[in-house]
Amino acid sequence: MATDYNDILLRLCFHLKQFTSPDVTIIPETDLINELAIDSVKLLNLVMEIEDEFDISVPLNALADVQTVHDLAKLIHHIKSAK
Amino acid sequence: MSLLDKLDVVAAARKALLPEGLEVFGTPIEEVYSATEARVGDRRILFLGTNNYLGLTFAPECLQAAHEALDKEGTGTTGSRMANGSYSGHRALEREFADFYHCHSGIVFTTGYQANLAMISGLAGAGDVVLIDGDSHASIYDGCRLSGAEIIRFRHNDVADMEKRLRRLGERSRSTLIVAEGIYSMLGDQAPLAEIVSIKNAYNSILLLDEAHSLGVLGKTGQGLVEETGLIDGVDFITGTFSKSLGSIGGYCVSNHPQLDQLRYISRPYIFTASPSPATIASARAALKLLRDGTELRRQLWQNSRQLYARLKALGYQLGPQPGPVIANILDSPQQALMLWKGLLDHGIYVNLILPPAAPEGKALVRCSVSAAHTSEQMDHVGDVFAELRKSIFQ
Structure with a gap:
């Protein structure tokens, strides 16, 4: 089910792989900026991919609280659940 | 990390990217000789990185108007429009902008940056949505x-x-402000206004178009993309700046919505700043007349733009998608862009260097801005220098 957190996490990790080197292991606690080196521009592009993948709109304002992969998955889950 | 440590990180990143002693950003300009020439260090340079599209910064009419206003009304207003800074010149320019666009009303702001800040933050608020192009100017993001x-x-x-994004918003598309630009400052391309207006109407949203780079450049009388496309009635609010084609400093918004005037009472970037000085308003008023009658200036501007765009394309440079006064050379790395920028400056040509994250998609840009005041011979010379640098840097 698309709104299941674990399913979202899995699909999110798949997308994040495209922005990182293949040898990096991504877990929920992984820090997007410090560990995956996803800078502000990459993050904005990632958000657009995520919006299409999950058919949602992610306001840029909501990203201020996103630090880890878990934070981002939680945000997507929250937006999906609210639809 | 302390507040000052954060600035040290910025300094270290700059140092890693830029060679010691090279003042790429904020290059000191010692003397200005004309709309197209100045001195940097000991070198006389050709300005190819200003937004002086119509070359009006030394127009005698603008200089005279500014001198007269300075003598009559002093150096500054020392107050906001709401307090003691609403002079006859401000009000006259607002009427003239409204007339120019055949609109109900207009507002003048202290800078173009503040025009977008004031309009976006005045129109939209908590619970509303602003839908913006990914390549929007910083003033739009900040607004x-x-x-x-x-x-x-x-x-x-x-x-x-x-x-797609409007569809996802559902009913909220009715409280959505869409923001687009007539000409985008990074790649120099134009917004697909007809399609944007059509979608905006279908979703009952509001559209704000920033004509900062297209005022004076597009359309028979220089209104911008709204005139070029004949779609002025489809745009709810038009913003722009005096600091490009008008050769002054300030910003404006015009609209047929009578509610525009209410922004004067709620928009903080309009209320809490000093109004433009009398001289800047006077020169902008004189420049607006020249701009409106500037058919020949626009013809020369476009001839220069097409000439340089075609030459650079033929040389193999990767450029923005369409010709225009903003000609962006897209480079794969900041190092390449830096070498090209430095090479041009060493040959007496001043352009803009744009590095990530300011450049789109992580690329680096060397951006040329063409003026009606340039000559065809100057465009030839610039093309020759680009040809020489292509051999030395890229091969």
Whole structure:
């Protein structure tokens, strides 16, 4: 089910792989900026991919609280659940 | 990390990217000789990185108007429009802008940056949505942040992507402000206005178009993209700046919505700043007349732009998608862009260097801005220097 957190996490990790080197292991606690080196521009592009993948709109304002992969998955889950 | 440590990180990043002693950003200009020539260090340079599209910074009419206003009204207003800074010149320029666009009313702001800040934060608020192009100018992003509205981006100039995002909003599309630009400052391309207006109407949203780079450049009388496309009635609010084609400093908004005037009472970037000085308003008023009658200036501007764009394209440079006064050379790395920028300056040509994250998609740009005041011979010379540098840097 698309709104299941674990399913979202899995699909999110798949997308994040495209922005990182293949040898990096991504877990929920992984820090997007410090560990995956996803800078502000990459993050904005990632958000657009995520919006299409999950058919949602992610306001840029909501990203201020996103630090880890878990934070981002939680945000997507929250937006999906609210639809 | 302390507040000052954060600035040390910025300094270290700059040092790693830019060679010691090279003042790439904020290059000191010692003397200005004309609309197209100045001195940097000991070298006389050709300005190819200003936004002086019509070359009006030394127009005698503008100089005289500014001198007279300075003598009559002093150096500054020392107050906001709401307090003691609403002079006859400000009000006259607002009427003249409204007349120029055949609109109900207009507002003048202290800078173009503040025009977008004031309009976006005045129109949208908490609970609303602002839908913006991914390549929007910083003033648009900052206006969105100030508004407290939800900010959603669509892929640059991709109307299908824009519509998809409006569809997802459902009923909220009715409280959505869409923001686009007549000409985008990074790549120099134009917004697909007909499609944007059509989608905006279908979703009952509001559209604000920033004509900062297209005022004076597009349309028979220089209104911008709204005139070029004949779509002025489809745009709710038009903003722009005096600091490009008008050769002054300030900003404006015009609209047929009578509610525009209410922004004067709620928009913080309008209320809490000093109004433009009398001299800047006077020169902008004189320049607006020249701009409106500037058919020949626009013809020369476009001839120069097409000439340089075609030459650079023929040389193999990767350029923005369409010709215009903003000609962006897209480079794969900041190092390449830096070498090209430095090479041009060593040959007496001053252009703009744009490095990530300011450049789109992580690329680096060397951006030329063409003026009506340039000559065809100067465009030939610039092309020759680009040809020489292509051999030495890229081969």
